[in-house]
Amino acid sequence: MKIACVGGGPASLYFSILMKRRNPSHDITVFERNPAGSTYGWGVTYWAELLEKLRASDPETALAISENSVSWNAGVAHVRDRTTVQPGDVGFGIGRRRLLELLGERARSLGVHLEYEHEIVAADLPDADLVVAGDGVNSAVRGRYAQQFGSDIALGRNAYIWLGTTKVFDSFTFSFQETDHGWIWAYGYKFSDEQSTCVIECSPETLGGLGLDQLGEADGLAQLEKLFADILDGHPLIGRDQGDGTARWLNFRTLTNRTWHHGNVVLLGDAAHTTHYSIGAGTTLALEDAICLAGALGAHPEPEAALTAYERRRKAELLRLQSAARHSAQWYENLQRYIDLPPQQMFALLGQRHSPLLPYVPPQLYYRLDRAVGRLEALRRFKRWLGPKLARTSQYRALAARK
Known part of the structure; x- marks a missing residue:
């Protein structure tokens, strides 16, 4: 089979690895518009369940990822001058750039062709038996067939900014800070022994009231460093380290598609679906998509049957997580409902934010x-x-x- 993967993210790379392992005669090319080593974001998170699936699918990739990951097993929340610590499941973090390097090296060793700085435009798709659209939420491939896929994007209410820091957090860390214009909060987690990811979020009223939407990057980061001095311990916040070098405030886009395949084109990862970052599942779901698609193609000789089976299974598996992500985002959008609870209660309900019942039951x-x-x-x-x-x-x- 001749396969073209558009987009060089984790989903496309891992899918190419699995297909080459199943049949080395597959002719597989991954097209990435950016240079090798260029990526957005900082670290990604995953849990032990994913590592088990990776070991079952390709032990070599699983070993490389685990050896380059860091872990934590507790969460800590700072609210005003109060701090609460809760034990939890072991979580793992790895730098996104390092993850892509590992997947790229493994794919290349198996004979996958990696073409960087090669942008695929919607009007000129590769000539292949199967075109895998793994080019993210802004997928050009999906855009060509947006009507057939039935794509829909809903914007979240809150604004967020994705940053890095040289502060290495020992635990998954939350910090909630009250300002004259409302609450602003940060999620921090390490992804190496030198750096952590720090995602900051607030309502649009707080963003505008603090003037963060009007400040340049340097002034905006300086103001955020003051607001979150309690967890940064003098370490700086860092904007995007690749691309245009500028970190921007965004509204999360929840993408859904009525169908995930059309003709010989199939959607993978963020091109097919997105889940709110507050549940930390984006990369895990992308890799699970790759596992499922490769498995379906191996189990069904007819491509149409394989793509239908892949779509049916992944849609069913995603229902619970999509619901959890939606309720998690709503919890933060209604933070005022929970923030004045005693610290132990507030942190407990933070952990229960995925519950569909929580919005309808008095918090205490x-x-x-x-x-x-x-x-x-x-x-x-x-x-x-x-x-x-x-x-x-x-x-x-x-x-x-x-x-």
Whole structure:
């Protein structure tokens, strides 16, 4: 099969790796419009479940990614002068540029052709049996068939800016700061032993009130460094380190498509769907798309059947995460509802922000109910664990009575 992957992001590169592993005779080319090593963003996050899937799909790639990742197992939230720490599942971070380097090296070693600084325009798609559109939310390939794909983009209310910092956070760190114009907050997580990602978000009223939408990058970063001095410990915030070098305030775009394939063109990763950054699943979902598409093509001889199976499965798997992402974004858009709770309660509901019930239940009542359910579940687990032991004890007593 001759395959053309448009866009050199994680989804396209990993898909090309999996297809080459399945059949080395596939003729696969990945087209990327930017130079090699040029990318936006800082670090990406993932969890152990993804690493297990990568090990099952290509152990060599999984090993390279795990060896170049850092981890944390706790979260900390700073609200005004209060700090709350919560233990959690182990999370992992890796620099986006390093991830692309590793995937590119692995793809090249398997015989994939990587063509950088080669932009594919919608009017002139590559001649291939399969064209994989992995060129992001602004996909030119998808744009050519926007009506057929049934694309829809909804803008989020809040503004955000994606930054880096030389402050290395030991935990996944939140900082909520109150200003004269409302609340502004940051999410920080490390992706190497030298740097962290720092995403800052606020309402449009706060953005305009602070004048951040009118400031140049240097002045804007200086103001943000003052606002988040509590977590930065004197370290600077850094704008984009690639491309035009300018970090901009954006509104998150939630993309959906009625269908993910048309003719010999199929959508992958952010070209097919986006989920709000506050659940940290974008890269994971892109790699899972690649695994699913490669698997479907291997299982179904007919391309149309394969693409239909891929789309059906991934759409079903995404429903829960898309709902979680939507509710997570809404939690932050309604931050005032939760911010004055006692620190432990506020952080607990921050962890419950994916719940579809939370917006409709008074926050303190929801907290008490959640705690009660948690205690009941712990009791159930203890009784399940104790059950076999009690049964064995009863058997021993019965045997002793017979003796």
